[in-house]
Amino acid sequence: MALLKPFPCQLCNNSYSSKSSLSCHEITKHSMNHIVPHYQHLPTISEGIINHFRAVLLQDINSKLGFHQTNEGLKHIQWNFPENLFYFFFSNESGFSYRPSLRRYSCVFKGQNGYNRIGTILKCKFWRKNKNKNGCETFVLVENRDNKGTLLKKI
Numbered sequence: 001m002a003l004l005k006p007f008p009c010q011l012c013n014n015s016y017s018s019k020s021s022l023s024c025h026e027i028t029k030h031s032m033n034h035i036v037p038h039y040q041h042l043p044t045i046s047e048g049i050i051n052h053f054r055a056v057l058l059q060d061i062n063s064k065l066g067f068h069q070t071n072e073g074l075k076h077i078q079w080n081f082p083e084n085l086f087y088f089f090f091s092n093e094s095g096f097s098y099r100p101s102l103r104r105y106s107c108v109f110k111g112q113n114g115y116n117r118i119g120t121i122l123k124c125k126f127w128r129k130n131k132n133k134n135g136c137e138t139f140v141l142v143e144n145r146d147n148k149g150t151l152l153k154k155i
């Protein structure tokens, strides 16, 4: 008998006949999956690269968001995020999730806590000065798409 379900879920024992049904299964059953099955095979990263990346991110945020704008509208910042670096920075966060079939990582930060967490990750407490008097509605989303880039969305 030929195997009619060639798309196994990497997170449980189910298998699927198409990639789209596997994808659907991942969304419904493993929507906030924290497990990256191949994490042991990710190349290790040096402290120097980590620090370098932190500095680049901060510089980029400062130059693109600016310190004087109001908080109206959306800002998108896209970075190339090596997979192992994304895992290193975000895998312990509560907003982290991973979809094996797409090899897609996501990490969502919300509100003041999210702001503080990013400050901790970047080792810069005031990584984004909030000039809005209503202050607490900072919303930041960082996600990696197909290993090609990271999107930062700010409302």
Ligand SMILES: [Zn+2]
Binding pocket: 009, 010, 011, 012, 013, 014, 025, 026, 029, 030
């Ligand atoms: Zn599954």
